Amino acid sequence: MLPVKKTKQKIIMQAALELFAEQGFHDAPMSQLAEQAQVGVGSVYRYFKDKNELIEKLYFEVDEALQMAIIKNVDQTLSTRQQFLQLITNLIHFLRDHPHEFKFLEQYYHSPFGIDKKREKLLLENGANQKNPFMQLFFSDKTKAVKTLPGPVLHALAFGPVLFLLRDAMAGLVELDDALIEHMAKGCWDAIRISTAGPAQ
């Protein structure tokens, strides 16, 4: 019985992810969600107290998957630059290949939920105590390859362009091929690295 329960909950969450991504939280009625999941409206409320709880649980799941994807294949023995490029590339690949997850997260972070969540995260994780793999990398950068800048600025320089370009890609304005992704990753690196002599390493 437990596995059945789990399965139905998963089905509902999957349907919710798609619907929320495509129509937005506000334009995705519970009735339509139930229909898409091939389930009665009442059943949705068996697994989730209300719409908010559904959104929160979905966020937890999606965020976890993203975190896993980002740190995949990152070899800590490599240079800061190499690690950075791998992280960025992972991030782009995951989000490009999971448009529903991307759109969901975008919405989540732009809703009242997200603002609080973000503040919460930042207050919890200060300095070296960061869970964010990018921040960890910057903080442990013994080779001094990265500019000495406030955390949020580094964060913005590294992440901002990626999210921006992904939005364009989702809207069908760009084709995100591997060459483009490489350019992006290197551009982000140039933004945060200390530029000494010669072209980027």
Next chain:
Amino acid sequence: MLPVKKTKQKIIMQAALELFAEQGFHDAPMSQLAEQAQVGVGSVYRYFKDKNELIEKLYFEVDEALQMAIIKNVDQTLSTRQQFLQLITNLIHFLRDHPHEFKFLEQYYHSPFGIDKKREKLLLENGANQKNPFMQLFFSDKTKAVKTLPGPVLHALAFGPVLFLLRDAMAGLVELDDALIEHMAKGCWDAIRISTAGPAQ
């Protein structure tokens, strides 16, 4: 009579800007909007066909103000780098000092309105025909100081970090002082400039 009309319309739009920015389109009922503008609900509909039209007109106005602010004090005889830094700085200053406008635009671009608007803009303005001052600058860069990359990538590298940092600032996670802004602008420049020899110019 015209000036009176105009004034009342302006009052409504101002109230709408604040309310939309603070509560979001969906959580800003027309009744509350009317209250804030000290106007009857019915009167709002005298000036705007419906809520959507109000949002669209607001967008037009806000976007216009932003465009004006961005190109302020940009001296076309200066180097590409100098012009770029000025543009970025203008952008940050305007949005930092106009949080309502910033939040409104963020929402607009993340709503169904915005997606279409963006596609529309991009399809209309191809290549050298760009209205976007950043794109114009990149396109007319005879000194070859800027990387040769697809438009959307340059756009992302230049804009992405700025918007990202501004979001943090609005959430009260960073204090956006002048030093920080300068770091940001230079970081963005590093991301798109061709790195030859020595530190960034």
Next chain:
DNA sequence: TCAAGCGGAATGAACATTCCGTCCAAAATA
């Protein structure tokens, strides 16, 4: 006197959430 401008009650639609009757698998009973 009479429009044009206005305010706000009234209307209707869209939802989130609740409620309740049905179904069914498995435990209890004979």
Next chain:
DNA sequence: TATTTTGGACGGAATGTTCATTCCGCTTGA
């Protein structure tokens, strides 16, 4: 083993609320 009981899982109709929008009578300046 055959029959009955039971309780959780379900579906979807019913409910109550929250708006956007409309309608209508009042006010006021010409």
